[in-house]
Amino acid sequence: MDLKDQLRELFPDHEPEQSEETENQKPAIWIQEDPIICKYEKRNGRPVTLLEGYNGADKDFEILSREIKQLLGVGGSFKKGRILIQGDYRDRIMDYLKQQGFKVKRVGG
Template identity: 35%
Template sequence: MSDWKKRLGVLYSTDPNYSYTTEDDRPEVATLPPAGQRLRLSLSRKQRGGKEVTLISGFVGSDEDLEALGKTLRQRCGVGGSAKDGEILIQGDQRTKLLTILHSLGYTQTK
């Protein structure tokens, strides 16, 4: 794979002092322990055709850990969803169920 394919966002710059960022240059995000996370639960219908989703935001950590937490929550609720951009989407209004699941997993600072 060529070097230009690894560049993020910019293919060419006329600035002679510009340095490209690549996937390897991204800082590694350390995942906070569950007790240190400040997760927020909310119900959203925006841009979803009137369907409800429970939105979990405020996760600090790597994408792999976010995806693993999202998978655990989806399995425990028995519904679908996704995890991306620091947020977890769970289909339906699952706020009360998710609150008890998160407390059992050690996430104490949830709203």
Template identity: 30%
Template sequence: MSRGKKLDLFIGANIEDGWNEIEEKKNTSKKTVLSLNKHQLFFSKEKRRGKVVTLVGEFQLEKNNAEELLKKLKKKLGCGGSFKDGFMEFQGELKEKLRPLLVDEGFNFKAKH
């Protein structure tokens, strides 16, 4: 019996029938990927554990493309960060440095952000 699989014992079933494995259907809906000029990004600043974190999003990119972009931006900025739930998180207050880099990549921002 592997971990993570649900088993169901039917009441009144013959012992010879054994255990039956229940298959759960996973949601296979895919996000639509927007072109770069249709992204409307915005900045948000949060404090986590006493340190400032800059959030940028929401990106409608595939995870592989978003990870590549994140890696390139972290290298140019010299900071740490991660990609979670469509938002890129960067360590530090980097709005002024990050905006021109994303505009060069072809992304747009909402007004006043």
């Protein structure tokens, strides 16, 4: 029995209010007009995917890098306004960013 069920038993006549904030909730990350550039490179013979060109706050871009790494289950880093993802995941990253509302531009290869 979860908390909502317990509250319903205690207060059977109460109807929860739905606020407009939850219905019109904005994304946590600032969406920009310019496309994010998605590049493929080889560093020391290993493939990497680079994302750059984000105009928002670095903290938001760092949150986005964490989400992408968790989605793919791979390592990576965030340095100097760039996201570096280990491996060639351009297609999956571009699909994810488009679902989140970003414009993405594929560069190289």
